[in-house]
Amino acid sequence: MDQALTIVVSVLASMATLLLISVGLAVIFGLMRVINLAHGEFLMLGAYAVLVATRNGVSLWIAIPLAALAVGVFGLVVERLLIRPLYGRILDTLLATWGLSLVLVQAVSIAFGPATNGIGTPLGSVRVGGYSFSQYSLVLIVMAAVTLVVVYLLFTRTSYGVMARAAIQNPAMARALGIDTARMNMLTFGIGSALAGLAGALLAPVAGVVPSFGQAYIAQAFMTVIVGGPDVITGTSAAAGLLGGSYSLVSYFTTPFIGQAALLVIAIVLLRVLPQGLSGNWRTYL
Amino acid sequence: MAKDELEVTLTRLIQGDLSRRQFLWGTGLALSTIGLAACGGGTPTTTSGPVPVGSVLDGTGGLNIYGTVMIDATNFAVDDINKKGGVLGRQLKLTAFDAQSTNDKYVQYADQLMLETKAAVIMGGITSGSREAIRPSIDKNKQLYFYNEQYEGGVCDKYVFATGVVPSQQLSTLVKWTMDNVGKTVYTLAADYNYGHISSDWVKFYLNKDGGTLLGVDFIPLDVADFGSTLTKLQQKKPAAVMSLLVGGAHISFYRQFAAAGLQSQMKIVSPTFGLGNEQVVLAPKESAGITVAYPYFQELSNPTNQKWVADWKTRFGANYPYVTDSANAVWTGWHLWAEAVNKAGTVDRDKVIAALESGLSFDAPEGTVHLDGKSHHLTHNVNIAQTNANHGFNIIQTLNAISPDPQGQCDLIAKPDQHTQFTPSL
Secondary structure: OHHHHHHHHHHHHHHHHHHHHHHHHHHHHHHOOOOOOOHHHHHHHHHHHHHHHHHOOOOHHHHHHHHHHHHHHHHHHHHHHHHHHHOOOHHHHHHHHHHHHHHHHHHHHHHHOOOOEOOOOOOOEEEEOOEEEEHHHHHHHHHHHHHHHHHHHHHHHOHHHHHHHHHHHOHHHHHHOOOOHHHHHHHHHHHHHHHHHHHHHHHHHHOOEOOOHHHHOHHHHHHHHHHHOOOHHHHHHHHHHHHHHHHHHHHHHOOHHHHHHHHHHHHHHHHHHOOOOOOOOOOOOO | OHHHHHHHHHHHHHHHHOHHHHHHHHHHHHHHHHHHHHOOOOOOOOOOOOEEEEEEEOOOOOOHHHHHHHHHHHHHHHHHHHHOOOEOOEOEEEEEEEOOOOHHHHHHHHHHHHHHHOOOOEEEOOOHHHHHHHHHHHHHOOOOEEEOOOOOOOEEEOOEEEOOOOOOOHHHHHHHHHHHHOOOEEEEEEEOOHHHHHHHHHHHHHHHHHOOEEEEEEEEOOOOOOOHHHHHHHHHHOOOEEEEEOOOOOOHHHHHHHHHOOOOOOOEEEEOOOOOOOHHHHOOHHHHOOOEEEEOOOOOOOOHHHHHHHHHHHHHHOOOOOOOOHHHHHHHHHHHHHHHHHHHHOOOOHHHHHHHHHOOOEEEEOOEEEEEEOOOOEEEEEEEEEEEOOOOOEEEEEEEEEEOOOOOOOOOOOOOOOOEEEOOOOO
16 A cells, blocks of 8 residues: 555655656647757756756745746847748748757856756655655645646636647738737746756756756657657646656656666557647647 | 767858868868878887977866866876976977867867877876777877776776776776665666766676676666656666766756655665765755765875875865866876886887886875776776765765776786787676
């Protein structure tokens, strides 16, 4: 019983991690069709933002939303300067964002040094019978769930969400209806960036903060969004659940190496069977 | 990883458009290689002017947590030798490359140092992967090479000298200490590449020898940062000790997640790698509390050579330098042993320098006096067992002096100079 509970928490935490790192990409890549290869570096910036804030005496719980906000603002700037001229030119955005990722890694290395930095994991551990797990993993699980609900409601139930999707799906018609599509795209890109920053900030206390922070996550994030399919938010969360859950369970019963292999095999088989992704035949909005 | 693949694809894409340029570029490269090869390689032919020497280490990328201090130690050692008059009255001219944590760059730069710089000696390599990547070319070019880092042991090669500590010195001591002080059951977590695999076999070997039980081994890919399933498994198996052979920046999160899950009171971590990447500086003291390690060198050693060395180090690199690691001691020792051998041989000629190195040199290193074992090309080390303390450093709890690098006498390069192999434990 206590063992089962620990496994459940560990599986949920893996799902939550995958969801958090992918949800920003689901907005930017899934919704806006911008292949953002700098997504990993947006996560890294979130982690560094939280590091700087906590070192200056800000409480971690305030530093996390601040970091999301900072990366969101950074995303607005990136959209205006780099992405805006490149909508619809997939290979060009791919090169531009790849270049941006290299610049960001080097800039952070120069500013903070190449060494690993860290923030201690806050809170303590929960003890259940003969097992215990970190309270912070519960924070990750709750935050992932809250993020998912907020993003889903934002894009389906608010007028901003409807206009933002219109601006992407049919820009000419949206403009004809008086929607400022350029401003909408900028805002949506900013929200996607802020979500990436939030993920980086939340993961900073459980991982080492290094300039190469994003590289451990970027491949998994893209895989999750692609496996998720056209309904970006619900599809991505289903994919995060499936891939994160199978990684964690397979790792537990075998080794983390086989776990990673299993995650890749499942992703490949899924895309072979369901080329549209998990949500290919769903009737949800997003 | 995904980015590497992307890089290849992009390169192909670009080259597809620019096939003529690609052709010209390729031809130019081939011609220049032939030109270089025609000049011959290996030992420098000049007998006056500065002596060219080379170093390849990782200053950027994931491995720079180890590389930064080793690069500092390289510059520190070469400058020290030059300040004392160089070798044979000639100054050393160091050519140093940053391999950026990729093995193919190691091969490229090592070749460049051999063929273009004609370095009298090359020192470098951090992971065993990087060392094994360049060793074939070292042997082909008959290049004198020093590998200055703790590793899984067993390299037996006429042209290779290894100044780092090996399992027969480090793991034997650490496993014995664990059996006597922690408990008989061990679970091993190892980085998933040749170092982790061979070292975990050594752990099994010494556990068998000392009557311990191995409850399991997990190999962890270097980019894994989520240790949730591992932590659950540890709680289920309940080992007395966790042997951590984890390596690199992503693996630091294991120690953090281990502490956050409240496992410190249930089992002890022992490790032959913790600290080389300054993990104890990055982690909060309460996160790294109770972790036991074994190395020849600790910054806290009280011998006078080390006191002066650390003082000079801080004068040069700043008083706030995080921690001078065992790897820095190995790099320093490597350069000075080579310089001593050159002075003894009276020439930088490769074969004569190797003969001098094999003649049984000693050096007053920061870890204490070390002897170079001519047969195995490894050092006898003094191994200290230490525990993390509240000041992001270590408290030394036991010292074992002058442990032989090759107790089984597997490697004898004086009797069999043509060996170019690596021995692994037979289980």
